[in-house]
Amino acid sequence: MERLTENKIILITRKTRIDDLIARFNTLEQAKFYVEHLGADFSDYLAEDRNYKQAISDAEETLRRLGRLHILDRQYLTNFLFGKDDTIIVLGQDGLVANTLKYLDSQCVIGVNPEPRRWEGVLLPFRVRDLEKIIPEVFRQNRKYREITMAKAELNNGLSLYGVNDIFIGPKTHGSARYNIRTGTLVENQSSSGIIVSTGLGATGWFRSIITGAVGVAAASLPGGRGTPDFSSFTWDSRYLYFSVREPWPSKYSSANIVFGQITENHPLELESHMSDNGVIFSDGIEKDFLEFNSGTKASVTIADKVGRLIV
Numbered sequence: 292m293e294r295l296t297e298n299k300i301i302l303i304t305r306k307t308r309i310d311d312l313i314a315r316f317n318t319l320e321q322a323k324f325y326v327e328h329l330g331a332d333f334s335d336y337l338a339e340d341r342n343y344k345q346a347i348s349d350a351e352e353t354l355r356r357l358g359r360l361h362i363l364d365r366q367y368l369t370n371f372l373f374g375k376d377d378t379i380i381v382l383g384q385d386g387l388v389a390n391t392l393k394y395l396d397s398q399c400v401i402g403v404n405p406e407p408r409r410w411e412g413v414l415l416p417f418r419v420r421d422l423e424k425i426i427p428e429v430f431r432q433n434r435k436y437r438e439i440t441m442a443k444a445e446l447n448n449g450l451s452l453y454g455v456n457d458i459f460i461g462p463k464t465h466g467s468a469r470y471n472i473r474t475g476t477l478v479e480n481q482s483s484s485g486i487i488v489s490t491g492l493g494a495t496g497w498f499r500s501i502i503t504g505a506v507g508v509a510a511a512s513l514p515g516g517r518g519t520p521d522f523s524s525f526t527w528d529s530r531y532l533y534f535s536v537r538e539p540w541p542s543k544y545s546s547a548n549i550v551f552g553q554i555t556e557n558h559p560l561e562l563e564s565h566m567s568d569n570g571v572i573f574s575d576g577i578e579k580d581f582l583e584f585n586s587g588t589k590a591s592v593t594i595a596d597k598v599g600r601l602i603v
Contacts, residue, residue: 298376300358300426303391304347305365305383309340339409343383346405349419350382357426368394369580378429380422381415388414389455389492389575392439392599399436401425401602413495416603429602438528439492439599442554444572444582447589452582454574455599456493458592460562460584461485463569467540470570473561474534474552480565482545484537488554488592491529492599494522501535505551527601530594531555559593 306314312322326333347362354360358378363371365387373379373395380401381388388402403422404415417425428434442454452458461468467482489498506519525533532554539547554560562584564570570584584590 297359298378299374300354300360301373301377301379302347302350302354302360302362303365303368303379303381303383303387304362305387307340307343308336312336339406342406342409346382346403346419350380350403350422353419353422354380354426357423365390373398378426382419383415384410385412385414386576388601390577392455392601393441393453393574395599396597397600399429399434399600399602401429414601425602434602436600436602439601440490440528440530440532441595441597441599442488442490442532442574442592443595444488444574444590444592446572446582446584450582452572452574452580453595453597454488454490454493456490456575457497458488458572458574459485460488460572460590460592461537461570462566463571463578463581466569468570469545469565471563471565472536472549474549474554475558477549479546479549480544481536481539481547481549482542483539483547486534486536486560486562488532488534488560490532491526494525498533498535501537505535528598532592532594534560534592554593556594559591562590562592564588564590 313319316322316325323333326336351360351362368391375398377398379391379395379398380403381391382403382405388400392400401417402415403417403419404410404412407418425434439455442458443451444458445451461484468485469482472479472481487497487501502520534552534554536550539550541547564584564586567586571581572584572590573581
């Protein structure tokens with residue numbers, strides 16, 4: 292088959308557990324000794340590595356026939372410059388799709404599940420064998436896509452950070468965050484273990500665990516607190532976010548009245564840090580890619596000025 296385009300096809304991959312272990316222990320034998328010494332099944336690590344690398348090889352063979360292929364490991368996402376006409380294929384787990392989307396600017400993403408028996412793949416509707424059919428349809432713009440609303444945290448120093456699933460604002464280590472919070476006309480000083488801002492895509496992740504825990508506490512301690520909130524309308528393209536304050540602490544300094552609410556384009560969440568150090572903002576569980584949020588820094592969290600697009 293002749294190339295269908297000279298535009299780039301970017302295949303996003305990740306390291307396997309075996310790759311990480313060899314980087315840590317230098318050899319496969321030492322990695323095996325470490326894992327088996329802890330009583331774990333090393334054969335599962337080997338199977339995952341073998342199946343994933345076979346999926347990369349199969350995908351590469353197909354994609355090189357269709358366009359100019361560039362293979363990019365996840366660790367280089369933060370510094371890679373994507374072209375507006377690039378086609379992006381993510382081969383990995385759901386989290387890799389989310390990690391990729393926030394560094395794009397409305398380019399379409401094709402999520403491919405390398406091992407459906409292992410990974411649930413909510414964001415990975417395709418398999419490697421589907422690429423030969425899907426890619427030409429994407430080039431001809433014959434495939435539908437779903438838009439994904441993202442969150443954005445912007446600081447008063449000009450720095451910003453996008454979140455596909457969620458954004459965390461709080462302490463770098465286990466401890467208390469101190470800050471001033473504003474939503475609409477409500478303002479207060481708070482001390483908590485941090486704030487989670489969730490998108491509709493992240494509603495089944497960290498956000499779900501927060502709500503489940505809150506409902507459980509209410510059911511156990513409050514009369515009539517057994518109702519389960521319905522967030523079924525909180526979908527991938529919902530043009531609003533939810534924020535939740537984790538473990539707010541009422542004291543002489545801090546209040547705990549603003550603990551949950553909605554963020555819209557006209558109703559952002561405003562925060563000012565009162566932490567001398569260790570304050571951070573990161574998104575989608577990537578703690579190494581963070582903004583410092585220390586004393587005097589102000590953050591405005593709202594709907595992002597771009598959307599993710601996932602081919603379906």
